Amino acid sequence: MKVERLGLQEINGPLVALDGVSGVSNEEVVELSLADGSVRTGRVIALDGARAVVQVFEGTAGLSLNGVRTRFLGHPLQLPLSPELLGRVFNGAGRPVDGLGGLYAEKYGDxxxxxxNPVAREYPRNYIATGVSSIDCLVTLIRGxxxxxxxxxxxxxNQLxxxxxxxxxxxxQAGEKFGVVFAAMGVKNDVADYFRRSFDEAGVMxxxxMFLNLSNDPIIERILTPKCALTAAEYLAFEHDMHVLVIMTDVTAYCEALREFSSSKGEIPGRKGYPGYLYSDLASLYERAGLLKGKKGSVTQIPILTMPNDDITHPVPDLTGYITEGQIVLDRNLDHLGIYPPVSVLPSLSRLMKDGIGAGYTRDDHSAASAQLFASYAKVQDARALASVIGEEELAPSDRLHLRFGGLFERYFLNQGFTENRTIGETLDLAWALLSTLPREELDRVEPEVLAAHYDPEKAKRFQ
Structure with a gap:
């Protein structure tokens, strides 16, 4: 039911309040018509008896208590959905900004x-190849x-x-369709241009x-951006049988917008000023990934978040780690050494990779190679720590061999060109060549038959 009101009772930051309202619901879309004929959009965020609090997307600058006509549209915010979503660029609220006009909607989605339904979920299996060795081999991304x-x-x-x-x-696999939904939140204009230009030049647009929310756009729009992106992804995946990869950057900017919005509502802050419901809010986004029984498509998420002061215990990465199935951690020291992508191996993990790799998915030696690389690189870090105390000359021969392996591993395996696209076969062959620089007795995480098939000191001569 559509409801109209004339005048406002209160204006506070991006919020307006109306009294004497009945027959409206939370999250309902609102249109505010100004005296100059312009129209702004909002949504109901709180109801207290006959008072409704409305969040205005475009901000409240220029609004007055008198002369504003408010119209409640009777439905939540909806995104026009169509297969034509692919190849298009939208703002954070789902409006086209690529100059190609509106989208001819097949349907509208909340x-x-x-x-x-947890019972309707399927367990994620099979993998998505990224062409990046450190991810495909060590922190494999599984569909869903x-x-x-x-x-x-x-x-x-951003480059990654x-x-x-x-x-x-x-x-x-024959007949599979693959698409990417890219959501950028709070990015600068030059970063947004970099994304668009890079996709166009690569021919993947x-x-x-794309959903782009710029740093000078309203923070309210930033809160809507990931929801619009995930709505588009769910539509393409579960109604058009596509495997959809959703990349969201930067989730920290989204959380800061949520903190600012929570403060404007006068809510009691939690850790570092973030709202107490930050965990459940992030979960409502992350849990929209997965597979459904009876559906061929899938939604896979890669949220990217920047840790303030590189603090992994900050509330945003901390809560994200509780909800998600692993993490890929980038290391600033590797970045300073010029290694790209600077993936920090030991704190990175993918909790689902064990069920999406191996024979029938990647290669039967994948699990063994991954486990041995982790174990050997852990010994590298121990040897480096010891060398910093007693000096490299005083190390045992096995520790010096591991130091050499660590340098080769970072130079040839972790380090990869921006345009270099390695297949999983090339990645695993490179892994075994590097492991073959170590004595056979040092490879204690591999079954003897697997070691016999892949250990070859001749392959290690390429690194001499």
Missing amino acids: INGSPM QKLPIFSGSGMSH AVQIVRQAQTAA GHVC
Whole structure:
């Protein structure tokens, strides 16, 4: 039911309050008509008896208590949905900004989504190839997984996001359709241009749907951006049988917008001023990834978030780690050494990779190679710590061998060109060549038959 009111009772930041309102619901869309004929959009965020509090997307500058006509539209905010979403660019609220006109909607979807019934979920299996060795081998991305990237300010996470969009593909199976939904929140104009230009130059824009919220856009729009992106992804995945990869950057900017919005409502703050419901709010986004029984498509998420002061215990990465199935951590020391992508191996993990790799998915030796790389690189860090105390000359021969392996591993395996797209076969062959630089007795995480098939000191001569 549509309800109209004339005049406002209160204006507070991006919020307006109306009294004597009945027959409206939470999250309902509102249109505010100003005396000059312009129209602004909002949504109901709180109801207290006959008082409704409305969040105005475009801000309240220029509004007055008198002369504003408020119209409640009787439905939540909806996104026009169509297969034509791919190849288009929208703002954070889902309005086209690419100059190609409006979208001919096949249907409209509530941006808040519908919770997936846990009983209807399928366990994620099979993988998405990113072409990045450190991810594909060590922190494998599984279809239907939510795997965040923890980065720091000024690091190469935007570049890595572009590379993943350019190279990502599902494991080769006939008849599968793959698409990417890219959501940028609070980015500067030059960063937004970098994303658009990179996708155009790579020729991948045809299977990418972009939602761009700029740093000078209203924070209210920033809160809507990931919801619009995930609504588009769910539509493409579950109604058009596509495997959709959703990349969201920067989730920290989204959380800061949520903190500012919560403060304007006068809510009691939690840790570092973030609202007490930050965990459940993030969960409402992350849990929209997955697979459904009877549906061929899937929604996979890579949220990218910057850790303030590189603090992994900050509320945003801390809560994200509780909700998601692992994380990819970028290391500033590796970044300073010029290694790209600077993936920090030991704190990174993918909790679902064990069920989406191996024979029938990647290669039967994948699990063994990954486990041995982790174990050997852990010994590298121990040897480096010891060398910093007693000096490299005093180390045992095995420790010096591990130091050499660590340098080769970072130089040839972790370090990878921005345009270099490695297949999973090339990545695993490189892994075994590097492991073959170590004595056979040092490889204690591999079954003897697997070691016999892949250990070859001749392959290690390429690193001499």
